[in-house]
Amino acid sequence: MSEVPDAAPSPEAADPVYDWDAYGFDTRQVHAGEFDEPAYGARTAPIYLSAAFRFDSFDEATRRFGGEDLGHIYSRNLNPTNGVAERRIASLERGTGAIVVASGQAAITAAVLGLVGAGERFVSTASIYSGTRILFGRTFARFGVDVDYVWDPGDEAEWEAAIGPDTKAIFTETIPNPKNDVVDIPAVVRIARRHGIPVIVDNTIATPYLSRPLEDGANVVVHSGTKFLTGHGAAISGIIVDGGNFDWANAGRAYPGITEPAAPGKPSILEVHGRRALELYLRGGIVNDLGPALSPVHAFLLQQGIETLSLRMERHLDNAVAVARHLAQHPAVVDVDYAGLPGHPLHGVAERAYGGRSGSVFAVTVRGGRAGAEVFVDSLRVISRMTNIGDVRSMALHPATTTHLTFSQELRDRLGIADGLVRLSIGIETVADLLGDLDQALEAVERRFPASEEDR
Ligand SMILES: Cc1ncc(COP(=O)(O)O)c(C=O)c1O
Structure with a gap:
């Protein structure tokens, strides 16, 4: 193995590309x-x-x-x-x-x-x-x-x-x-x-x-x-x-x-x-x-x-859409804030701008208010309880008691940060594992806060 720098390239060899602007x-x-x-x-x-x-x-x-x-x-x-x-x-x-x-x-x-x-x-x-x-x-x-x-x-x-x-x-x-x-x-x-x-x-x-x-x-x-x-x-x-x-x-x-x-x-x-x-x-x-x-x-x-952004984003987005859809039809879920879902007030903007895949960071509101959110977050096993977003790992956080803790109740209300709202950042794991983790956490919520007659 040579310890000296490589010699100059052969004059016949093509130059590598230096200006990449016209490439995909x-x-x-x-x-x-x-x-x-x-x-x-x-x-x-x-x-x-x-x-x-x-x-x-x-x-x-x-x-x-x-x-x-x-x-x-x-x-x-x-x-x-x-x-x-x-x-x-x-x-x-x-x-x-x-x-x-x-x-x-x-x-x-x-x-x-x-x-x-x-x-x-x-x-x-x-x-x-x-x-x-x-x-x-x-x-x-x-x-x-x-x-x-x-x-x-x-x-x-x-x-x-x-x-x-x-x-x-x-x-x-x-x-x-x-x-x-x-x-x-x-x-x-x-x-x-x-x-x-x-x-x-x-x-x-x-x-x-x-x-x-x-x-x-x-x-x-x-x-x-x-x-x-x-x-x-x-x-x-x-x-x-x-x-x-x-x-x-x-x-x-x-x-x-x-x-x-x-x-x-x-x-x-x-x-x-x-x-x-x-x-x-x-x-x-x-x-x-x-x-x-x-x-x-x-x-x-x-x-x-x-270097791997597009590959990771494809998985982030597909997983997020699957998770949002799954949560939206779960009986222990009060609301899903994902503009990619039909029926969301900004769905038209999300469709036009992102083809309906509006990122992989969104909120789910569970039954039971703050206590329901606590049961949900504490039951998660695959999804990590932590702040940060956009990691390959999925993460969950309760904004009202963390990121928005210093905000007045009035400001939280105006921003729509409900007591039962949990932020999710969906990672690139196998989607069935994420859905399974969310389902078992939502079951824990249902056990603690059974559906009332009106909910059924
Ligand atoms: C949308 C957005 N902008 C800016 C920031 C701040 O970035 P950093 O934590 O790298 O200072 C964050 C952090 O969560 C964010 O979510």
């Missing part, structure tokens, strides 16, 4: 963003555990710090391993670039704070991940960044009332949890365009396999990479994807970090970088300043997880 989704999830490792020909992304990178010269250091050369400086804003995950997810979402960060929360923070400053506002749909709602209401409020909620995203009058002259962004999710109350992204984009406001979409639960909000006209996509993208519940990460499709200069609202001189006497980031302006502003500005850098080890796990 499954091909891009495996290859997009990869680069040749010249020393040994390693075929998976090397993990570059290097905090900083050597400059070839005095002059190169200045050009990199000045932004004329976009090469590596320091892993808080760019690392070669992280770059593979960034180019891969940008390709799948059809964005102009992406930035990986330490968590989904960090991605949302950087994306919103990049556009909305102290004394300004943004509008969000009300049904969003509970941690995001807490971030907006607690930490953003302390920064002077305020949110206005739209409770019914299908009600244009509500949007019009919420959007004011200081509204600098719209935030929403493709498939919110736990209620699975899917959002019609093209409809939100139409409203945003009327006002010239950029739309940020959290696409964590749909993933780019099911939904590509940038193709629907949204401008920024964020992800918790912790979930379906990494896929195996091993590492926390987040991603911001720049759609490169917002006209920052002519929006009619000010985005000074992008359009004003980057430093005294220098051009703006928009003038220098055009369609990549938001990405480079966030990378060199907000993300670099706040510092939620992703470890290259976690970036490796993220890009490797993405």
Whole structure:
């Protein structure tokens, strides 16, 4: 075995593909963003555990710090391993670039704070991940960044009332949890365009396999990479994807970090970088300043997880549909919040956007209220009692006493978080094993809360 790097390839051999953009989704999830490792020909992304990178010269250091050369400086804003995950997810979402960060929360923070400053506002749909709602209401409020909620995203009058002259962004999710109350992204984009406001979409639960909000006209996509993208519940990460499709200069609202001189006497980031302006502003500005850098080890796990995204999603979705249908006809079940089911108020949106497979995170409400939910959750044996979603493993959680514990009863009621409601994240196990586990847990509920005469 040679200890020296491989010799140069034979001149007759074809070059590998370097630009994967024209290839299919499954091909891009495996290859997009990869680069040749010249020393040994390693075929998976090397993990570059290097905090900083050597400059070839005095002059190169200045050009990199000045932004004329976009090469590596320091892993808080760019690392070669992280770059593979960034180019891969940008390709799948059809964005102009992406930035990986330490968590989904960090991605949302950087994306919103990049556009909305102290004394300004943004509008969000009300049904969003509970941690995001807490971030907006607690930490953003302390920064002077305020949110206005739209409770019914299908009600244009509500949007019009919420959007004011200081509204600098719209935030929403493709498939919110736990209620699975899917959002019609093209409809939100139409409203945003009327006002010239950029739309940020959290696409964590749909993933780019099911939904590509940038193709629907949204401008920024964020992800918790912790979930379906990494896929195996091993590492926390987040991603911001720049759609490169917002006209920052002519929006009619000010985005000074992008359009004003980057430093005294220098051009703006928009003038220098055009369609990549938001990405480079966030990378060199907000993300670099706040510092939620992703470890290259976690970036490796993220890009490797993405390689099997479509395969896992197919199983997640098929299992979720089977579980939702099964639960919906069970006598111990009061309600199933799955927009893929006919009869759900948002079934039309789920059909149009997702062919009826509205993700694999949804809620079931069991008989017996809080006590019924406790019996149900404590009886599960295959499905794990835990927070997190989008893992290959199936998981169950009681939102009212965990993720939504700090919410007032009034807010929980308004969000539809009933006492008997349990969130399910359906994994890729054998579906019969999941149905069997749910059935035995529901039998325990029935034993404890027998059907009344009216129920029969
Ligand atoms: C839809 C959604 N967005 C963002 C987050 C936050 O991601 P992270 O836990 O990676 O910070 C979560 C976490 O559950 C989520 O479900």
